[in-house]
Amino acid sequence: MAFPDAWNETALIGIQKLGGSEVQFAAITDTIDIGEGDYPGEGVPTLAGGRIWKQSPKEDGEITLELFPIELDTTTGVGLFQQFTGGTYDTSEPLASDVAFTATDRLRDQFRIVILWSNDGTASTASGATAASTDSIRYSAMGCRLISHKASYTDGILKVTATFKYPAFNKAGTVKMDRWDSGDDTALAALSTYDDADNWS
Amino acid sequence: MAGTFPEAWMETALVTIQKKGQSAQQFAAITETIDIGEGDWPGESVPSCAGGRIWKQSPKEEGEVTLELYPINLNYMAGGVISSINGDGTDITLSTAAAHGLAIGDTVRISNSTNYGTTASPVNYTVATVTDSTTVTMKSSTSAAEETNGTWVGYKGNTGLFQQFTGNLKPTAISTVDGDADSVDIASTGHGLQVGDVFEVAGTTNYNGPYVVATRTDADNIKSTDEGHDDAAETVGTITKISDGSQPLATDTDLLASVDRSRGRYMVSILWTGDNAIYSAMDATTDTDKTALRFYAKDCRIISHKSAFTDQVLKVTVTFKYPAFDKAGTTKNDAWESTDDSDTSSLPALTYT
Numbered sequence: 001m002a003f004p005d006a007w008n009e010t011a012l013i014g015i016q017k018l019g020g021s022e023v024q025f026a027a028i029t030d031t032i033d034i035g036e037g038d039y040p041g042e043g044v045p046t047l048a049g050g051r052i053w054k055q056s057p058k059e060d061g062e063i064t065l066e067l068f069p070i071e072l073d074t075t076t077g078v079g080l081f082q083q084f085t086g087g088t089y090d091t092s093e094p095l096a097s098d099v100a101f102t103a104t105d106r107l108r109d110q111f112r113i114v115i116l117w118s119n120d121g122t123a124s125t126a127s128g129a130t131a132a133s134t135d136s137i138r139y140s141a142m143g144c145r146l147i148s149h150k151a152s153y154t155d156g157i158l159k160v161t162a163t164f165k166y167p168a169f170n171k172a173g174t175v176k177m178d179r180w181d182s183g184d185d186t187a188l189a190a191l192s193t194y195d196d197a198d199n200w201s
Numbered sequence: 202m203a204g205t206f207p208e209a210w211m212e213t214a215l216v217t218i219q220k221k222g223q224s225a226q227q228f229a230a231i232t233e234t235i236d237i238g239e240g241d242w243p244g245e246s247v248p249s250c251a252g253g254r255i256w257k258q259s260p261k262e263e264g265e266v267t268l269e270l271y272p273i274n275l276n277y278m279a280g281g282v283i284s285s286i287n288g289d290g291t292d293i294t295l296s297t298a299a300a301h302g303l304a305i306g307d308t309v310r311i312s313n314s315t316n317y318g319t320t321a322s323p324v325n326y327t328v329a330t331v332t333d334s335t336t337v338t339m340k341s342s343t344s345a346a347e348e349t350n351g352t353w354v355g356y357k358g359n360t361g362l363f364q365q366f367t368g369n370l371k372p373t374a375i376s377t378v379d380g381d382a383d384s385v386d387i388a389s390t391g392h393g394l395q396v397g398d399v400f401e402v403a404g405t406t407n408y409n410g411p412y413v414v415a416t417r418t419d420a421d422n423i424k425s426t427d428e429g430h431d432d433a434a435e436t437v438g439t440i441t442k443i444s445d446g447s448q449p450l451a452t453d454t455d456l457l458a459s460v461d462r463s464r465g466r467y468m469v470s471i472l473w474t475g476d477n478a479i480y481s482a483m484d485a486t487t488d489t490d491k492t493a494l495r496f497y498a499k500d501c502r503i504i505s506h507k508s509a510f511t512d513q514v515l516k517v518t519v520t521f522k523y524p525a526f527d528k529a530g531t532t533k534n535d536a537w538e539s540t541d542d543s544d545t546s547s548l549p550a551l552t553y554t
Contacts, residue, residue, distance in 0.1 A: 003273045003274060004273075005271075006271040006273070006514050006515065007271075007273070007510075007514065007515035008513055008514050008515075009513045009514075011510060031509075031510060031511040032508075032509070032510035032511070033507070033508070033509045033510070033511060034507065034508035034509070034510075035507050035508075036366070036505075036506050036507065036508070038504050038505045039366075039464065039502070039503070039504050039505075040504050040505075040522070041464075041502055041504060041522065042263055042522075042524075043263050043523075043524025043525060043526070045260035046528070046530065048529060048530040049526065049530030050526055050527060050528045050529045050530030050531070051524035051525055051526045051527065051528060051530070052528055053500070053502075053524055055462065055464060055502075058462075115510075117515060135274070136449075137272075137273070137274055137275070137515075139508065169456060173456055174455065174456050175454055175455065175456065176367070176452075176453070176454040176455070176456060179367075179451060179452045179454050180275055180363040180364075180367070180451065180452045181275070181449055181450065181451045181452075182273075182274035182275040182276070182363075182449060182450045182451075183274075183448055183449035183450070184274055184276060184302075184448055184449075184450075185448075186448035186449045187449065188449045189449065200454055
């Protein structure tokens with residue numbers, strides 16, 4: 001096969017909680033915005049009239065999805081209500097987001113977000129392997145915290161804008177927390193299960 | 202385009218990006234919009250007690266160039282061994298040992314040959330036609346005998362800037378580098394390279410430059426089928442991966458902890474012209490009977506790379522930022538150029554080394 005002129009219309013979106021299973025969200029997603037962290041800098045004027053480039057630390061990245069959620073189930077891609085609230089996921093109907101808190105613990109869940117564009121018609125998960133002799137591009141970010149979850153009924157349809165934010169690097173400064181992959185007439189390997197907060201393998 | 206400049210520059214432009222010390226890449230085919238934000242040179246008037254105003258000038262600010270792209274994949278660089286290279290004074294025909302993957306407008310850097318680019322002085326060419334998967338032609342006035350030695354490195358255009366934004370940040374130390382007539386063997390603990398990857402050797406006496414991994418002996422040893430470094434073994438220097446060249450491709454995720462965050466520097470060139478015979482914004486216009494307008498900025502860092510699927514097409518907005526002047530304050534980092542068809546000379550070619 002050959003790469004298309006551009007990646008249009010469809011994509012697969014997989015969201016996996018650290019230690020959990022990947023859930024597919026393409027069916028309720030309208031738009032995707034991938035904001036890799038800027039790597040800024042500025043020229044500092046010197047008295048010679050020259051400029052010394054002062055590099056700043058790479059900033060956090062953000063991924064924003066516009067979703068049409070349906071309900072609170074966390075085992076299928078129908079919404080991110082409980083994922084944003086955190087705590088223990090309710091699995092007993094009727095479902096409710098967790099309202100309990102321990103006094104001091106504000107530990108947030110971490111997620112891996114994977115987005116796949118591919119001409120592999122058999123691909124069904126964003127992080128799975130693609131078929132041989134197909135063309136694909138994939139973006140992945142781990143260590144994502146769900147920092148924003150805004151619901152609106154402004155257009156007469158329930159839409160949620162969810163934003164995930166992730167640090168550029170791990171704590172040790174040895175691993176980049178996001179990556180791109182592409183395969184030219186070549187299969188993409190499946191991503192490893194997200195069971196280590198800062199390890200791609 | 203004899204006569205005059207057009208009423209306005211419209212619809213098309215050449216967009217060329219070159220990393221410092223490497224070769225040019227073309228991006229016009231995936232670029233939708235270009236925004237050139239030359240740095241402001243601000244100031245303000247300070248009211249004096251006489252009611253007058255004293256102009257207080259501030260330092261010129263950084264410039265930015267922003268492109269909206271429709272990227273396809275991560276392909277950045279590839280290379281290998283030359284099977285045959287032959288120039289007839291008009292075209293050079295290059296045949297590669299393995300499939301080249303090149304397209305019209307891509308830059309090919311030839312080294313380690315006798316007449317088409319040497320180890321000390323590699324020569325860049327632009328692909329004019331793609332004959333088949335292992336053969337391309339390139340415009341050149343070089344006329345020389347056919348050769349069957351040498352190395353080519355292709356700089357892919359119109360794919361994306363994914364690897365360029367991520368950068369290559371993890372050099373490994375060379376234990377030994379030793380070349381003979383047709384290969385270079387490198388021992389470097391934990392090199393992290395795979396067959397097809399393009400890497401750069403630095404800090405040696407005779408081996409500096411780009412190479413392609415031909416054989417990955419093991420995690421600590423690689424071989425490049427390079428025919429121009431029949432030199433004595435050395436035990437200094439580093440190797441740094443420039444581009445993932447082994448499909449499937451991936452951006453680099455490894456970092457050295459807290460010590461090296463050096464960034465790549467780029468020249469961004471934008472050319473509007475009526476000259477249909479050139480493929481690169483860094484090229485010279487082909488004769489004096491052509492009009493052209495060119496902007497270029499050097500020492501640019503890629504500071505932002507934002508992807509959106511909002512309109513159901515993958516679009517990336519990339520921003521390059523550059524200081525107004527060099528460190529010494531003696532050179533401006535951006536410039537405009539134009540040529541009228543009544544000029545006596547063409548726009549010159551640009552270089553960035």
